[in-house]
Amino acid sequence: MKNVLNISKKGILMVTMFATLLSFANEVSLFKIENDAERTSLTLTNVKQGNLLSIKNSNGVVLYKELIQQSGIYSKGFDLTVLPNGGYIFELDKDVEIQTIPFTVVSNTVTFKKELETTIFKPVTRVKGNMLFVSRLSLNKAPMEIAIYFTDYDNISSNQELIFSEKIKDTQSVNRIYKLTGINKGDYKVVFTTEERVFTTEINN
The missing domain is CATH 2.60.40 (Immunoglobulin-like)
Structure with missing residues (x-):
């Protein structure tokens, strides 16, 4: 099953895909602590x-x-x-x-x-052509906000414009595909906010 949402302003196509990232799910303790008085x-x-x-x-x-x-x-x-x-x-x-x-x-x-x-687990991004792939695993289903900004080369002021955002809740495994149709006309920045942390991906040309 998939949901398709068209954002006509900058031609973003978002496809929501339901998948799992089981390879990340094996949590193994990384820290070994030996503690004495000093x-x-x-x-x-x-x-x-x-x-x-x-x-x-x-x-x-x-x-x-x-x-x-x-x-x-x-x-x-x-x-x-x-x-x-x-x-x-x-x-x-x-x-x-x-x-x-x-x-x-x-x-x-x-x-x-x-x-x-x-x-x-950090959001993982991958760009192939004008397609942006986003994956993220949260075993505790922590909410995550995604915001996509666009800087238009044709805009003299070169201000970043928020063109798409969403908040994802109650989801352990997130997969998104965004079609960035303005990839040859400007730069994108993707900002993820989750668990009181901010992760940023820059897509420059």
């Missing part, structure tokens, strides 16, 4: 060069970040007891997913909450 040893398995490891506070402020230099196994010790009392997360930003594990610091005591470890 030092936390963090081991990450199956990392890739260029992955980004961060420590953030409860407000999302980045306190530490490091680009992984070698693929394989990453291991490092951290003294987290020096952090002020509060909630924090270790975050590993990978190619198509973001994995987090929260911890708290109270009176120099560090406590990890392994049961609250989460995986956020």
Whole structure:
């Protein structure tokens, strides 16, 4: 079954397809934590060069970040007891997913909450000709907003114009195909908002 919606303003054709991304559904814990009174040893398995490891506070402020230099196994010790009392997360930003594990610091005591470890799958985009393919998996069926902006080469001001948007709810697996008929006349930007995060794809010519 498919639903077809024509957006005549910029000639976008949206086709909603129902499919699954079962290859993403096997969640395996990435974090191995060994915690003692003064030092936390963090081991990450199956990392890739260029992955980004961060420590953030409860407000999302980045306190530490490091680009992984070698693929394989990453291991490092951290003294987290020096952090002020509060909630924090270790975050590993990978190619198509973001994995987090929260911890708290109270009176120099560090406590990890392994049961609250989460995986956020990023929207995956692919462009073939004038067709834009979008896939995204959310095991907890988190809502996601999609907004498509267009910059017309013929427009002297070159302002980005919102030409299409939708909000997807209660869906575990999302697949979309957009036909970008103005691909030779300007640039597109696709903005995804989900789980308090924003992901952006630029389609330039």
